[in-house]
Each structure stands twice: as C-alpha cells, then as structure tokens.
Amino acid sequence: MTFLVASDWHLSPESPPLHARLARRFLERALERGETAVLNGDVFDELFFGARARAAHPEVVLLMEALAREGRLRTTRGNHDPAAGEERLVLDVPGVGRVLVAHGDALDPLHASALGRLGDALSRRLGHLAAVRRAARLAEAAARALADRRMREVFRRRCLATVERERFALGVFGHVHVAHLVSGDRYVNAGRLGARTLGYVVLGRAGARLAELGAEDLAGAMESLAK
Numbered sequence: 256m257t258f259l260v261a262s263d264w265h266l267s268p269e270s271p272p273l274h275a276r277l278a279r280r281f282l283e284r285a286l287e288r289g290e291t292a293v294l295n296g297d298v299f300d301e302l303f304f305g306a307r308a309r310a311a312h313p314e315v316v317l318l319m320e321a322l323a324r325e326g327r328l329r330t331t332r333g334n335h336d337p338a339a340g341e342e343r344l345v346l347d348v349p350g351v352g353r354v355l356v357a358h359g360d361a362l363d364p365l366h367a368s369a370l371g372r373l374g375d376a377l378s379r380r381l382g383h384l385a386a387v388r389r390a391a392r393l394a395e396a397a398a399r400a401l402a403d404r405r406m407r408e409v410f411r412r413r414c415l416a417t418v419e420r421e422r423f424a425l426g427v428f429g430h431v432h433v434a435h436l437v438s439g440d441r442y443v444n445a446g447r448l449g450a451r452t453l454g455y456v457v458l459g460r461a462g463a464r465l466a467e468l469g470a471e472d473l474a475g476a477m478e479s480l481a482k
C-alpha cells in the first residue's frame with residue numbers, strides 16, 4: 256500500500272485558481288493509482304473563513320468524498336481546521352514500519368505560547384473580517400522573520416522526541432510549511448501548497464520520498480483526458 260501525505264493547502268475563497276487545480280490533481284492521482292491520500296491538517300482555512308472555505312472548493316470536496324467511499328482517505332486536524340479529523344494517525348507502511356502522522360501545531364513554540372493562543376482565539380472570533388486576517392498574517396510573518404530558523408529547529412526537535420519516545424520508524428508532520436526529508440532523520444515534513452507547486456510525501460515499499468505537483472502535471476492530465 257502506498258500513502259500520499261500532504262498538508263497546509265489553506266484553501267479558501269481567496270485561493271488562486273492554480274491552488275485548487277493542484278489540490279484536485281493530487282486527489283485525482285490517488286484515485287487513479289489506487290493509493291491512499293492522507294491530508295495532514297490545514298487543508299481548508301476554516302480558522303478565517305469557516306464553512307465558506309470548503310464551500311468555495313466543491314470539486315476538491317467531491318474528490319475527497321470519492322476517496323473516502325473507497326476507504327482511501329485519512330485526515331488529521333490542524334490549527335486552521337480543528338474539526339477536520341483525528342489529532343494523529345498511525346500508519347503501518349510495508350517497507351517502512353509504523354509511521355506517525357500529525358499536523359504538529361501543538362509542538363510549535365510560537366503557536367503554543369500565550370501570544371499564539373491569544374492570536375488563535377481572536378482569529379476564530381473575528382477572522383471573518385479582512386482587516387483581522389491581514390493583521391494576523393502580518394503578525395505571524397513578523398514573528399517568523401525574527402526567529403524562523405530557530406523556531407523550526409525547536410519544532411523539529413519536539414516532533415522528533417515524540418517519534419523516538421513512542422518508537423515510530425518515522426514521523427510525518429506539517430504546520431511549518433517547509434519540506435524536510437533527510438536520510439537517517441526520522442522527522443519528515445511534507446511542506447505545503449505553495450505559489451506554484453504542491454509538495455507531498457510518498458510512503459511505500461521503497462521507503463519515503465518527497466514529491467511535488469506543478470503546472471506541468473496539470474498540462475499532462477489535460478492532454479490525457481483529451482485523447
């Protein structure tokens with residue numbers, strides 16, 4: 256069995272069209288190949304947009320439902336979609352072993368701080384206001400600009416400690432939007448849906464590897480449909 260793990264799409268009514276197309280292609284690929292999609296939190300930006308986030312992307316939702324009907328969709332929750340799924344998943348991957356999948360926001364030193372909790376509470380209450388969304392994004396960007404590398408390293412160490420303490424072969428996380436897979440390191444991060452590409456992790460008999468979808472994959476899909 257092969258698992259495709261992705262996170263941090265942050266789909267919303269404000270997402271550019273390319274983001275929705277890449278998300279759909281990721282889910283279509285899992286359907287076509289008989290693989291299991293694992294969506295590891297913050298897929299829809301419900302923190303700021305509530306139910307409108309999903310409603311803006313009905314084709315993505317339909318593909319998720321199609322995978323779920325076949326038993327090939329697993330979901331966890333993130334800090335932007337706290338009702339999306341389980342807190343964490345444990346996958347038994349042939350060729351790899353037991354793999355922990357969790358968004359990881361609770362291990363983020365910024366998110367777990369008093370300031371981070373206050374920001375989340377304000378966003379949940381007032382995130383429907385554009386001015387509040389802008390302020391929240393600017394505040395997070397400013398904090399990460401000051402200490403991004405240090406915070407990411409603390410996050411990695413905390414995630415790795417959980418993986419090692421519970422004796423997982425690997426842990427796949429999200430949240431920090433930076434892909435990471437290094438030989439010998441049991442901390443893995445799938446990255447995010449960025450400006451032009453969608454990053455994800457493939458888990459299967461050959462081990463774990465990073466992959467991504469881009470505009471060229473969309474062109475290939477459209478050509479195959481036209482034939």
